[in-house]
Amino acid sequence: MDSLKIDSHKLEFHPHRVAAWRDSGDDWEKAKKVYPIYIEISPMGACNHRCTFCAVDYIGYKAVQLDASLLGERLLEMGSLGVKSVMFAGEGEPLLHKNINRMVRFAQLAGIDTSFTTNGTLLDHLHFDGVSWVKVSINAGKRETYGQIHRTKAQDWDRVWQNIKNAVHRKGTCKLGVQMVCLPENAGEEKEIQALCDDTGVDYLVFKPYSQHKMSITRQYKGYKPIALPEGKGTVIRHEAIRTEGHEYSKCNATPFFWCYVMASGDIYSCSAYLLDERFRLGNINEHGFQSIWEGERRRANWELVRKKLDIHECRLNCRMNQANKFLWGFDHQEHVNFV
DSSP states (O other): OOTTOTTSOOGGGOHHHHHHHHHHTTOHHHHTTOOOSEEEEOSBSOOSOOOTTOTTGGGOOOSOBOOHHHHHHHHHHHHHHTOOEEEEOTTSOGGGSTTHHHHHHHHHHTTOEEEEEEOSTTGGGOOOTTEEEEEEEOOOSSHHHHHHHHTSOTHHHHHHHHHHHHHHTTOTTOEEEEEEEEOTTTTTOHHHHHHHHHHHTOSEEEEEEOOOOTTOSOOTTTTOOOOSOOOOTTEEEOHHHHHOOSOSSSSOSSTTTTEEEEOTTSEEESOGGGTTOGGGEEEETTTSOHHHHHTSHHHHHHHHHHHHTOOGGGSOTTOTTHHHHHHHHHHHHOSOTTOO
16 A cells, blocks of 8 residues: 555656756756745754654754744745645654644645644644644554653653544544654564554554665664565555665756755755755755745755766665656656657
8 A cells, every 4th residue: 555655756746847847957047947846844953752763863953943934934935936845844843843833824825735744742732724644753563662762751652642543533634644664673563553553543554664864873773674564454665665775866856956955943955865064055044035045056056066966875875855866867768758
C-alpha cells in the first residue's frame, strides 16, 4: 500500500511547473521565475525530545521561533507566487509554537495545503481543520525502547498514543499516520507498532530507513539498513529508500527549484541537507519578502553552484528529493521518448 506515494514523488502532477523548469535551461531570467511547489517550515527551533537519530542535532535545538504574523504575510505572498504546500516540521517540534494554528489558517487563506511531522506529545493542541496530513514520529514498538530512542520520559509513550486515539475521532478528512525510523534498537518491534496502529485506527504506518545527514553529530547508525520488515494492511515500507545504495544521477535538478526550507530563525535554504551552509542560504524572511529572496542574487549563485560545481557525492543519500531527481534526470537521459 502506497496510494499516497510516500516512497515516490508527485512531480508528474505539476506538468506546467516541470515544463517551466525544463524550458529555463541556462537562462537565469526564466529560472528565477520557477517557484517551489513545496516548502518545509520550522516554526520552532526548540524540541522536547532528543532522539538518538536526529539528523539536525548539530543545529542545537535553539529556542528561536518564527513570528506568526510575519509568517502569515510571507505565506500569502508565497501562495500568490505558486507555492502549493508547506510541511510544518523542521529542526524543532512544530507544535511547541503557541500560534501554530494561526499559521495553518494563514496558509489556508493563501490557498496553500498544510501538513505536519511531529512527535505527537502536543497533538491535542492542533486544530485539524484544513490540514491535509499529520505524521507522528514514534520510533519503537515498546514503551521502554521508545523512551531510550526518543531520550524522553517513558510516560510520553502513553501520552502520544492517547493523543492519537483522540485525534482519530476529530481529524476529519486529515490523513493521520505514524512513522518509525528503523534502527538496531527497535528491530523486531515492527509487529507491535503495527498492532498499536490497527487498534488506534490511524490511516497508515510507515517503516523508513535511517539516512545519514552529512553534518549530523550522531554517526552510530551510518550504513544501517533494516531487513525482513513485515507487510500489512495500512503499512507503507519505504522499499525504494531501503534499496538505494547511491545516486542514480550526477546532478541535482530539484534544487533550487521545486522546494526549499525555512528555519525557525527565518533563514531560507534551498536544500535541507545543507542547513547552516552559506552556499545554500538564500536570505531571511524576517528581512526580505519571499519574491525578492527567490529571485535574488544568493539564489542565482546557488543555482550556478548546483548546476556547475556541486559534487553530488557531497549530498545526503536518500534526500527528500531523491525520487524527484530520478524523474527529472530522465528528461535528458531517457532514449526513444517518442515511443510512448
